[in-house]
Amino acid sequence: MELNCRHVWEFLSGYLDDTLDAAVREDVERHLAHCEVCSAILDSTRNILVLTADDRVFELPVGFSDRLHARLNELIGEDPTSPEKT
Amino acid sequence: MSVEADNRTEQELIAAILGGQKHLYHALVRPVEKKIFMVVLAYVHNPSDAEDIVQEAFLDGYRHLATFRGEARFSTWITTIALNKARARMRRSSAHAEVSLDDAGDEDRAPAVSPALLRDWREIPSEALERNEVRTLIRQAVSELPESFRTVFVLRELEELSGEETAAALGISLALVKVRLHRARIQLQKSLAPALRSATEPHRKKRWPSWS
Numbered sequence: 161m162e163l164n165c166r167h168v169w170e171f172l173s174g175y176l177d178d179t180l181d182a183a184v185r186e187d188v189e190r191h192l193a194h195c196e197v198c199s200a201i202l203d204s205t206r207n208i209l210v211l212t213a214d215d216r217v218f219e220l221p222v223g224f225s226d227r228l229h230a231r232l233n234e235l236i237g238e239d240p241t242s243p244e245k246t
Numbered sequence: 247m248s249v250e251a252d253n254r255t256e257q258e259l260i261a262a263i264l265g266g267q268k269h270l271y272h273a274l275v276r277p278v279e280k281k282i283f284m285v286v287l288a289y290v291h292n293p294s295d296a297e298d299i300v301q302e303a304f305l306d307g308y309r310h311l312a313t314f315r316g317e318a319r320f321s322t323w324i325t326t327i328a329l330n331k332a333r334a335r336m337r338r339s340s341a342h343a344e345v346s347l348d349d350a351g352d353e354d355r356a357p358a359v360s361p362a363l364l365r366d367w368r369e370i371p372s373e374a375l376e377r378n379e380v381r382t383l384i385r386q387a388v389s390e391l392p393e394s395f396r397t398v399f400v401l402r403e404l405e406e407l408s409g410e411e412t413a414a415a416l417g418i419s420l421a422l423v424k425v426r427l428h429r430a431r432i433q434l435q436k437s438l439a440p441a442l443r444s445a446t447e448p449h450r451k452k453r454w455p456s457w458s
Contacts, residue, residue, distance in 0.1 A: 166360075169358075169360065169361055169432065170358070170428075172361075172428070172431070172432065173424065173427060173428035173431055173432075174424075174428075176431075179424075196365055196366065197363055197364065197365060199367075200364035200365060200366050200367040201361045201362070201363070201364065201367075201435065201439075203367040203369070204362070204364060204367040204435055204439040205361070205431055205432070205434075205435040205439075207367065207369055207370055208384075208434055208435055208438045208439065208442070209403060209431065209434075210372065211370060211372060211374070211375060211380075211384060211442070212384050212388065212403060212404075212434065213403050213404055213406075214372055214375050215280075216375045216376075216381060217375060217381050217384050217385060218280075218284050218287075218385065218404070220279075220280055220283060221293050221294075221297060224279075224283065224297060225276070225279060227297070227301070228275070228279060228297075228300065228301055228304065229272055229275070231301050231305065232271060232272060232275065232304060232305065232308065235305055235308060235309075236268045236269065236271060236308065
């Protein structure tokens with residue numbers, strides 16, 4: 161099927177996740193092969209997702225881990241009985 | 247954290263903790279604490295509220311560890327506990343009285359956002375993230391996503407939950423997860439592609455003086 165750009169945008173996420181039907185995927189690839197705009201949209205989206213998921217982007221508040229484990233220690237230390245088994 | 251803990255599977259760790267090696271709970275928590283924080287922060291916005299909620303969720307996780315069933319990952323289970331706490335807190339706050347994660351929000355009915363149209367894209371390498379300006383742009387773009395999209399986005403892309411796990415954690419359908427994730431991605435591309443391009447090409451000449 162001949163896809164126009166808007167159709168391709170709708171399939172972008174499925175294309176990235178590789179969840180499209182084989183036939184649809186082929187249609188998308190055929191469009192991407194000759195459409196520089198959709199190719200650039202796909203490349204930029206993929207690039208942005210990689211950058212966003214990078215560990216450096218979102219940082220924990222200073223001392224977060226220390227405070228969390230100190231609180232866990234209070235619980236684990238204060239209550240010597242094992243968690244109840246069901 | 248004990249060294250041998252690193253090589254144990256989650257299930258082995260949990261069995262050891264329930265068997266009395268309680269200190270191993272730290273080793274169970276450490277690999278997932280940052281992701282849980284990010285998910286909660288995406289939902290409640292305020293870092294100090296998010297930190298409280300994450301602490302309480304991990305404390306609850308310890309107390310109820312024996313009820314954890316190995317069908318889900320530990321991080322998914324804690325995420326569900328944390329999001330329930332986040333919801334309860336938001337419900338108490340009148341400013342967010344209308345917010346519900348379970349509703350299909352207005353965002354789902356709104357027309358789809360179109361991506362930023364580009365003719366070419368030069369890959370932005372991850373070294374660009376060394377610059378605070380670039381990290382800030384990305385954080386800001388994520389925080390500006392509508393809440394229902396943002397939560398799905400963070401669970402799928404940052405916490406790396408599967409579509410099914412995300413659906414289960416939020417109590418929504420897999421189809422809705424896919425729609426929201428798609429829209430979140432397109433919206434991020436729309437806001438970030440132009441912004442990141444100009445931020446990473448500082449010497450690009452402007453075609454027109456900005457005052458014209």
